[in-house]
Amino acid sequence: DAGVIQSPRHEVTEMGQEVTLRCKPISGHDYLFWYRQTMMRGLELLIYFNNNVPIDDSGMPEDRFSAKMPNASFSTLKIQPSEPRDSAVYFCASSTHGASPYEQYFGPGTRLTVT
Amino acid sequence: SQKIEQNSEALNIQEGKTATLTCNYTNYSPAYLQWYRQDPGRGPVFLLLIRENEKEKRKERLKVTFDTTLKQSLFHITASQPADSATYLCAIRGYQKVTFGTGTKLQVIP
Numbered sequence: 001d002a003g004v005i006q007s008p009r010h011e012v013t014e015m016g017q018e019v020t021l022r023c024k025p026i027s028g029h030d031y032l033f034w035y036r037q038t039m040m041r042g043l044e045l046l047i048y049f050n051n052n053v054p055i056d057d058s059g060m061p062e063d064r065f066s067a068k069m070p071n072a073s074f075s076t077l078k079i080q081p082s083e084p085r086d087s088a089v090y091f092c093a094s095s096t097h098g099a100s101p102y103e104q105y106f107g108p109g110t111r112l113t114v115t
Numbered sequence: 116s117q118k119i120e121q122n123s124e125a126l127n128i129q130e131g132k133t134a135t136l137t138c139n140y141t142n143y144s145p146a147y148l149q150w151y152r153q154d155p156g157r158g159p160v161f162l163l164l165i166r167e168n169e170k171e172k173r174k175e176r177l178k179v180t181f182d183t184t185l186k187q188s189l190f191h192i193t194a195s196q197p198a199d200s201a202t203y204l205c206a207i208r209g210y211q212k213v214t215f216g217t218g219t220k221l222q223v224i225p
Contacts, residue, residue, distance in 0.1 A: 004158075033213075042217035043159070043204065056212060091158050102147060102208060106158025 004107035006092050012113045018080040021110045023092030024073055033104065034067055034077050035091040043091070049075065082114045117142040119207055119216040127222045128195055136190040136219045138205030147208040148181055148188050152201045153218065159204055163190075195223045 005024040013019055025032045033048040047057040052069045060067070064083070069075040079086055089111050093104040120139045128134050138148070146167050151159035165172045165181045165188065172179045178191040192199050202218040 043215040045212060045214065048212065093158070102149065102164050103161040104159075104213065106160070108156075109158055 004092055004094055004105055006090075006107035006110050008110060009108060010111045010113075012115065013082055014115055015083055016081045017114075018078065019082045019086075019112060019114075021077040021090050021092075021112070023075045023077070023107060025075070025092070025094030026096075026105055027073065029094035029096045029105070030072075031095045032069060032075050033093040033095075034075070035093065035106075036088045037091060037109070038088045046077070079112075082112075084114045087112055087114050117214070119143075119205065119214060121203075121205060121216040121219045123217060123219070125220040125222055127224060130195060130197060130223055130225050132195055134192040134195045134199065134221055134223070136203050136205075136221065138188040138190070138216055140186050140207055143186070143207050144183075145207040148179075149206040149208060149213065150177075150179055150188075150190050151204040151206060151215075153204060154201050159215075162203075164208075192221075195221075197223045197225050199223050 007022045030051050034046040035043050036046055037043045046059045047067045048055055049069045065079055067077045089109045091106050091109045093106040095104045118141045147164055149164045150162045152162055153159040163172055163174055163179050165179045167183055176193045180189045200223050202220045204215050204218040206213045206215045
């Protein structure tokens with residue numbers, strides 16, 4: 001398997017623009033997680049899905065952030081409008097209740113810079 | 116409030132020595148605790164999971180201990196190598212929700 005795939009790897013945008021981050025989880029995984037990592041706050045869980053349904057979005061910072069999972073192989077995290085404080089690395093991770101039920105597999109991340 | 120604390124200062128050790136990293140937590144009663152490794156520019160990679168009823172877990176040169184009384188986990192790398200240089204994150208697991216510490220950067224000096 002190719003692992004968790006994220007795109008783009010780098011995104012530079014201006015304040016006020018809409019940003020869409022994409023994630024393809026590992027095939028067969030039924031949990032998908034979106035995290036944000038900064039030097040100050042470390043790795044923070046934003047939202048997670050089970051079987052394409054959002055289960056916990058309490059980590060989503062505000063209404064400017066939204067996430068969708070239209071099918072088992074694709075998820076998006078959208079920021080509209082973006083602000084400089086949104087600059088961070090955004091990770092997607094997936095897992096399953098299979099052989100290793102508690103192991104999360106992370107993608108390579110999207111480095112977002114908002115100017 | 117709930118906290119997961121790892122030594123924010125980098126840990127520098129000589130190759131061949133044992134590296135010991137600490138993870139302390141407050142206001143959690145975790146059933147599981149995990150350790151991940153993160154290299155620059157990459158996502159975290161799962162290393163080990165230890166359950167609350169396990170005192171110690173080993174995997175090759177890695178050893179994790181879990182003391183629920185002290186609310187602490189120790190992560191040991193024996194016979195450390197320069198390739199072990201990375202940031203190590205501890206994570207406390209709730210029901211499918213994992214909260215991460217900020218990580219400790221380990222540098223193994225040849």
